[in-house]
Amino acid sequence: MTTWRIRDFHPSDLDGILRLWGAMTSSGIEPVYSLSEVLASCQADYAAVALHGDDVIGAAVARAAHEQGWIVFLATLPEWRSRGIGTALLSALEHRMAPLGLTKLSALMPDTETRVDAFLNRGFKDVKNLRFFERQIPVQRAELGPLAQLGGRVLPRDLWENVAGMRREKQLLERRLVLPLAEAELADEFGVVPPRAVVLFGPPGTGKTTFAKAIASRLEWPFVEVFPSRLAGDSEGLAGALRRTFTEIAELEHAVVFLDEVEEIASHRAGDPPSPMQGVTNELLKIIPAFREQSGRLLVCATNFIRALDSAFLRHGRFDYVVPIGLPDAEARRAMWQRFIPEAVLGNVNVDLLVARTEGFSPADIEFAARSASQRALEKAVYAPIGGASVAADGGASAAADAGEVPAVSDLAGRGPTGTGANGRRGPSTEDYLEAIAETKTTVSEEVAAAFLEDIEQLARV
Incomplete structure (x- = not known):
């Protein structure tokens, strides 16, 4: 019994x-x-x-x-x-x-x-030669609603690897930010306090936003970008809207919170009586210490004009690091060009020459030049005359071109284009890239680049 x-x-x-x-x-x-x-x-x-x-x-x-x-x-x-x-x-x-x-x-x-x-x-079979794989989903179901309300999202896992070049910056961010946050227990054994807030500064177009997203991707934390311009029209005013937004962020278990062009709401306070913007700066200065008390979060502020920030904003205790993000060096520019040049023609393009000609270019400038070269190569392939006369689909001379008319793309699909490499594949040539580089206006002037080096000496904290 x-x-x-x-x-x-x-x-x-x-x-x-x-x-x-x-x-x-x-x-x-x-x-x-x-x-x-x-x-x-x-x-x-x-x-x-x-x-x-x-x-x-x-x-x-x-x-x-x-x-x-x-x-x-x-x-x-x-x-x-x-x-x-x-x-x-x-x-x-x-x-x-x-x-x-x-x-x-x-x-x-x-x-x-x-x-x-x-x-x-009970009739179960012991199945041999099986291995069990599991992956923790970074955002739980209960967080999806608050995350959507904030306009946040989970970014693809490969963003960090896709940041071409910029090895020094990536290594610095990996060691200072990602390591202690991703391995919090290990960091605690060594007495390392994980960072809670960081400022990225540098000239426009150097990839500060890209790095912020890549950090979130590397950590597999939700990425929440706060747009002060969108909050300005809130009935509570910008200061109240900022306070409410960070209260909502507190509902998430993990988050990388990104504030771009932070100088717009954290500039030097001056004037009597205080201006409305000073009230916003004061509110932000109150928000940051409260934010720092919550684990599993990282605030990333980016600025093109670090000198414009209020001195209290950069004080120790608010930001763990103030990291310069500058123009790419030769190694980084090479990695970027190799990423943007189509694989089919990469072996036929003089990458060394492109690297040399783009000194002083920002990542955004290089990407623009690469896209422009691809566009001009496509147009040459489709519309440029062969042997002095444009060719129609049947191989005869096109009277439409002489009359100033642009032939339909479908009429030119069978043409053998210029820009065809030695392997018979179509794509831009070195000349296409050099022409695009010559016509690209660089984002960062020599004066801005020199000022950035001074800012590194005076304000960087890594």
């Missing part, structure tokens, strides 16, 4: 589940599913418990996904093992899930789990 019985899970059984969990983990078994997942499935999915009197001595928990069921927890107190309780619990679960029409019931067990008889007794 058995002294135990099986029934459905009741909310009052939670303490019993915790006792089972503790007994399992104390014996050296590390469950596949977390305790929070097991407890959630107990109340939302399917669970059965084994009782001796009123005491929970065993439990089995499962969930269904499409046509497959998964056992997420199976445990029996050590003193009650080898009595068929596990087999009975699995049978009860399968019976309760039968109306779902499942085609398969599966279980993932840790290597240290020795209680396989319960599964084998």
Whole structure:
């Protein structure tokens, strides 16, 4: 006669589940599913418990996904093992899930789990040569609503790798920001306090926004960009809207918060009586210390004009680092050109010459020149005359070109274009790139570049 019985899970059984969990983990078994997942499935999915009197001595928990069921927890107190309780619990679960029409019931067990008889007794097969992979989703379901309300998003994981060149800047940001934030427990062992706020400064077009997004991508944290210009029309005023926005950000578990052109709301305070913008600056100065008290968040402020920022804004205790993001060096420019030049013609383009001709170009300038070269090569391929006369689809001279008319692209699809490489593939040539470079107006003047070097000496903090 058995002294135990099986029934459905009741909310009052939670303490019993915790006792089972503790007994399992104390014996050296590390469950596949977390305790929070097991407890959630107990109340939302399917669970059965084994009782001796009123005491929970065993439990089995499962969930269904499409046509497959998964056992997420199976445990029996050590003193009650080898009595068929596990087999009975699995049978009860399968019976309760039968109306779902499942085609398969599966279980993932840790290597240290020795209680396989319960599964084998219920007809489960021990499938060999399988490996278990898992990935933690960075944004939980409960955060999706607040994140959407803030206009935030989760960026692709490869943004960090796609930042061409800029090795020194990437290495600095990786070590100072990403490492202590991504490995918080390791950082704590070494007494490192993870950064909470950083300023990126440098001339326009040097990639400050790109780096902010890449940091969020590298951490796999949601990226939330705050636009002061959009908040200015709020009924609470800009200061009130900023305060409310950062209160909403506090609902997220993790976030990289980006404030671009921060000098617009944190410029030098002056004047009597105080201007409305001074009130905004004061509010921001109050927000930052409160923001810093919350773990799992990073504030990234970017500015083209760091000298315009209020002195109190950059004070120690508000920002951990003040990082210069400058013009790309030769190595970085080479990486950018190799990224933008089509692979089919890369071997035929003099990249060394392009690197030399674009000294003083920002990443945005190089990208613009590359896109312009591709566009002009496309136009040459389609519209440029061959042998002194434009060619129609049938190979004859086009009277339309002589009349100043532009032929339809469909009429020229079969042409052999100029700009065809030695391998027969179409694409821009070195000459196309050089022409585009010559016509590109650089974003950063010599005066701005010289001022940036002075700013590094006086204000950078890395």
